Amino acid sequence: MRIGELARLTGVSERMLRYYEHEGLLSPKRTDSGYRDYGSEEVDAAQRIRMLSAAGLKISSIRLLLPCVLGKKPVFHPCVQARALLRDEVEKLDTRLRELSETRKVVARLLNAVDTNETLPL
Template sequence: MRIGELSRRTDVAVYLLRYYEEQGLLHPQRGAGGYREYVEEDVAIVRRIRSLLAAGLGTSTISTVLPCLRDTGDRLVPTCSDLLADLHQERDRIAQVISDLQASMNALDDVIAAAPADVTRRALASLDM
């Protein structure tokens, strides 16, 4: 199948499929005229990539873990013993980002709470427009 069909079947834009190829996540064959040719397994690979991106992993990490994951239909299962340590590291990184964002939100809440009543009223009135 060509890239347009892969895009339709996975609901992923063509430019993203090309990006996944640039990142080494997809490896299409080249047909006559240089067109990318994808196989059925590429549909599953794109779905795994999308799941991992949604989980907060970057493409460089995905390129490392993708070969060590099996799709059972309802979840991705690690198949390489050393993969779990990498996944725990990524989880810890994401937890730290969440913690940092929570601290930023709390600091912003403090600034908002310190606003004088008249400023708060004007701000709320402008939101009702």
């Protein structure tokens, strides 16, 4: 299939699919005339990349995780490294959640003060 069809199937823009290829995340075959020719492997990979990206992972992390989530077994199996990366990501998310919780408390106190015409707490 051509890039437009892959974009429609996966919800990933053509521009992002080209970027993923540039970053080595997708490797479509080429027709004799040079057009990209995507197959079912690229559909699966593009969907997984989209999911990992939506989870907030950077391209470098996705590059490491992609073989693991696709079930491929490369010569050097990176899934051991992926565990450490994922643990780090969970720790970062936990920190962000704590920070957001504190921020929410401050904003809620301010809203309460505004609603009740109280002096704004500092």
